[in-house]
Amino acid sequence: MLIDSRGDAGWHQGHIPGALHMPTADIPRHAPSTIDPATPVVTYCWGPGCNGATRAALEFAKLGYAVKEMLGGIEYWIREGFPVQTADGTTRQPADPLTAPLHAITCDC
Structure with missing residues (x-):
């Protein structure tokens, strides 16, 4: 399950198709009734300059979810x-x- 942990303004500005909107502050209250605890979770936020995805991942981990950060x-x-x-x-x-190859599918790293 892909989780967008940003606030409402960021979500409405644009989000990854198929993601679920769950701001970090709402995770403890809403995750258990919304996402099966056996479902792996991947969190994302704005980008490398923001630690929102890390904080969201921590909240899911505290609830026992298998979680990764995008x-x-x-x-x-x-x-x-x-x-x-x-x-x-x-x-x-x-x-x-500067971030992706123009004429290839992968970066070959």
Whole structure:
């Protein structure tokens, strides 16, 4: 389960298609009734300059969930050319050549 831990403004600005919106402060109260504890969780927030995904991952871990953090957050998701859901539909920007290869599927690391 992919969790967007940002606030309402960030979520409405755009989010990863299929993600569930659950701000960090709401996790202890809403996660147990919303997400099966056996479901692995991946948290994301704005990007590397924000520790929101880390704090959200901690809240899920305290509840016993298997959890990982999506490094780079939505910033790098967008910069690498992946789709973003908004109220107007799904959009996609060209990949940023500083973060993703232009003429290959992977970075070959």
